[in-house]
Amino acid sequence: MTSLLEVRDLSVSFGGVKALSGVSFDVKAGEIFSIIGPNGAGKTTIFNCLSGLYRPTAGAIRLEGRDLVGLPPKDLATLGIARTFQNLGLFEHLTVMENVLLGRHHLMATSLLGNALRLRSTVREERENRARVSEILEIFSLAREADTPIGVLPYGVRKLIEIARALAMEPKLLLLDEPVAGMNHEETHRISEAILDVRRRHGTGMVLVEHDMRMVMTISDRLMAIDFGQHVATGTPHEIQNDPRVIEAYLGRAA
Numbered sequence: 001m002t003s004l005l006e007v008r009d010l011s012v013s014f015g016g017v018k019a020l021s022g023v024s025f026d027v028k029a030g031e032i033f034s035i036i037g038p039n040g041a042g043k044t045t046i047f048n049c050l051s052g053l054y055r056p057t058a059g060a061i062r063l064e065g066r067d068l069v070g071l072p073p074k075d076l077a078t079l080g081i082a083r084t085f086q087n088l089g090l091f092e093h094l095t096v097m098e099n100v101l102l103g104r105h106h107l108m109a110t111s112l113l114g115n116a117l118r119l120r121s122t123v124r125e126e127r128e129n130r131a132r133v134s135e136i137l138e139i140f141s142l143a144r145e146a147d148t149p150i151g152v153l154p155y156g157v158r159k160l161i162e163i164a165r166a167l168a169m170e171p172k173l174l175l176l177d178e179p180v181a182g183m184n185h186e187e188t189h190r191i192s193e194a195i196l197d198v199r200r201r202h203g204t205g206m207v208l209v210e211h212d213m214r215m216v217m218t219i220s221d222r223l224m225a226i227d228f229g230q231h232v233a234t235g236t237p238h239e240i241q242n243d244p245r246v247i248e249a250y251l252g253r254a255a
């Protein structure tokens with residue numbers, strides 16, 4: 001089976017600093033794949049390459065066999081890569097429904113003129129988009145908050161909404177950047193369940209960067225550990241937890 005995502009020998013340098021040196025990994029369709037490593041290991045740099053914010057110095061990135069290197073973020077979004085950010089990028093004065101609808105922006109065909117004239121096709125499209133978003137809000141148990149402005153909701157709920165918005169793009173691959181940073185135990189559990197539910201219902205492949213080891217070990221199918229921009233090990237949570245190289249490079253030092 002071909003991989004959903006193939007990353008080969010990815011290298012990134014900033015001036016003299018080698019942020020990544022020849023990192024390779026695959027993500028299969030419907031797989032939850034996590035990248036772990038100490039601060040400064042290169043995790044965010046990988047995400048920034050995958051979402052088109054950085055151009056790698058060398059290496060290949062392929063989605064379903066198609067080369068992505070050099071494409072701008074908006075083209076990557078159209079091809080099926082969505083991401084969340086460590087810092088929320090939501091519109092505080094808009095409602096939950098409106099924020100998540102914005103995630104579908106690139107899927108909407110109607111023009112501004114169509115909107116102004118309230119054409120029948122525009123009205124139908126809007127109804128369909130709202131129905132899709134309602135389904136997504138259902139997965140995240142957010143249906144009751146659909147008409148609530150984001151600004152009044154707690155941080156943990158906003159984080160869920162950000163994931164819902166990325167999912168509204170109907171991506172093939174969802175990149176989740178520290179989805180449970182700053183969350184309490186209950187919120188972490190809610191987000192973990194939502195992520196697993198998304199995979200169950202939509203079969204979306206996901207790449208996760210997260211420092212919460214318990215969460216990562218619970219929901220990942222496989223993980224890759226990196227250190228100083230280099231690959232350390234890839235395997236199941238059980239394999240990674242018991243790999244002496246990982247314990248040495250990461251877990252031993254993280255405490």
Ligand SMILES: Nc1ncnc2c1ncn2[C@@H]1O[C@H](COP(=O)(O)OP(=O)(O)OP(=O)(O)O)[C@@H](O)[C@H]1O
Nearest residue numbers: 014017018019037038039040041042043044045046
């Ligand atoms: N835009 C940049 N310019 C210069 N150096 C950078 C840039 N982005 C990252 N780096 C360097 O690349 C290395 C990897 O950083 P990166 O942010 O990818 O690590 P990380 O694993 O995501 O860390 P954290 O867990 O703290 O978020 C670090 O040495 C960092 O200082």
